[in-house]
Amino acid sequence: MKAAVLKAFGSPLSVESVPDPVLGTGEVIVDVVAAGMLAYARDVFSGKRQYLLELPIVPGSGGIGRVRAIGPDATRLSIGDWVMIDPTIRGRDDAVAPDIILQGLTAGTPEALRLQRYYHDGAFAERVRVPTENAVPIGAIDPADAGRWFALGRLLVPYGGLLAGRLLAGETLLVNGATGAFGSAGVMAGIAMGAARIVATGRNAAVLAELEHRFGDRVRTVTMSGSEEDDRRNMQRAAGGPVDIVLDLLPPEASASWVRAAALAVRPYGRVVLMGGIREDVALPYAWMMRYGIEVRGQWMYPRDAIRRLVGMVRSGQIRLDGFTVTEFPLDQVNEAVAHAAANAGPFKMTVVRP
Template sequence: MKAAVLKSFGSPLVIEDVPDPTIGTGEVIVDVVATRVLSYMNEVLDGTRNYALDLPIVPGPGGIGRVRAIGPDATRLAVGDWVFCDPTVRSRDDCVAPDIALQGLTAAGPGGMLLQKHFRHGSFADQMRLPTENVKRLGAITSEEATRWCALGTLLVPYGGFLAADLRPGETVLVSGATGNFGSAAVSVALAMGAACVVAPGRNEKILDDLVRRFGDRVKPVRLTGNEDDDRESMRRAAPGPIDCVFDIMPPSVSPTVVRAAVMTVRAYGRVVLMGGVGMAGGAGLELPYPWIMRNCISIHGVWMYPPDAASRLIAMVRAGQLRLEEYQATAFDLDHANEAVEHAAANGGPFKMTVIRP
């Protein structure tokens, strides 16, 4: 089969023929039809993000495809089914604290690297092998619709955060990083889950206006100034009442003071979800006052990805019309132009934009 292979950090992807994946018990082979390219994939491939990858490797986290082959433990999947390939691979020998690897992207710790040695190759290829439980049925779609369904990979990240925070209908949410690719997805997911109001802070007024245009007056935009105390007060005033949940998805380049301003808007007994990258590239970490956390009974949830059943639940929300994949504008490349796709994604990573490879 044809694949885009990363052989060394900082080098272009090599488009070449590699052996077809072979199936084992507990595994599924999928023909990849469409896979999204992360806006920061260039930083993964050149080593800037220092992601754990055992090279050479076929990158690409998740995608949309059709089942080619199933193992003997699959009882619902059938050859030809349209499926979402969930890249969050978990070890099966510890249900309490499983090791995790993001197939085709990175791994956490020594256990995650062991997983990556087997489920190592991602979706920038004609085919990929996944654990059976990571293959989620979509129902009937067309090949053209597969491109749009790639948005699941973006939407699932904030969905996992809100599930961890037990977001409930009628609550008020603040999304720190609302003008970014994952942050704008968080706005749409929070509203789909029944949030009464989403406070959306940011510096880009054009994007803030676009969020209001898309979702109406349940979105309350706040233009940030860079002054921590003033911004915190502006965010609180924008909310119609106490802020129940703060969701942070800021990238590594952002100052922790920006994140702290947002986090400390949450009400007493409120919840904070940290899914961003502050501190991952070095520099100061996020400092929060111990007395404020303790006396206000603040719950802080560090969340990486989402629970195993999240993808199926999110697919059901899309099918029910609660989430609109039509919000996303996609630009597609074939596999031979994977390097161009990575460059395009880096230059066009705004809200509701996708770069997709269609092998």
């Protein structure tokens, strides 16, 4: 089969013939129809992000495809089923604290490298092997829409954070870092889950205005000034009442003070979910957290049942995928896709490779 291979950090991907994946018990082989290209894939492939990847590797974190072969333990899947290829693979030998990898992207921790060495290659290939539980049925779709259906991958990350924060219909949500790809998807997911008001923060005033235009009166925006006290006050003013939950999705280059501004805007007994990538430590006042029962938790990715729930929201019309602009590239143009994704990052834009 054909696949795109990363042989050395800093080198282009090489499209070449590689051995077909071999099916094992507890596994599924999927014919990849569409695989998403991350906006920061270039930084991963150059080594700038220092992700745990053992080369050579077929990258590609998740996709949409059709089941080609199933193992003897599959009781519901059938050959030809449309599935989402879930890249979040969890070790099966520790139910309490499993090691986790993102297939074709990173091992996450040194302990998870053993798992990555087995589920080594990702979705920038004609076929990919995944654990049975990572081929999640999405129902029948038009093959031409496969790229748009990969918007599930964009939505799943913030959706996992909102599930972790237990967002309830009627609550006020603050999405910190809403002008990026995942932050804007967090606004969309919050709307679908019934948030009464969403405060969206960021530095790009034009993107914030587009969020208000796209989602209407339930969204209020705050352009970050860099003054922690001013930003916190503006967030609370935009909320028009208590902020129940903060979902932080700030990128690596953001300041810890922006996290603090949002966290300190939450009401007593409110919740703060950290999903961003900032590299600084964040100091929060101990006495305030203790006295007011503030809940702060980190969240990486999403629970296993999140995909099925999200598919249900799409099928019911709570989430519309036609709001995403999709640019597609054949596998032979995978390096062009890497460049395009970097140059066209932002809300509701997706770059997709179609093997």
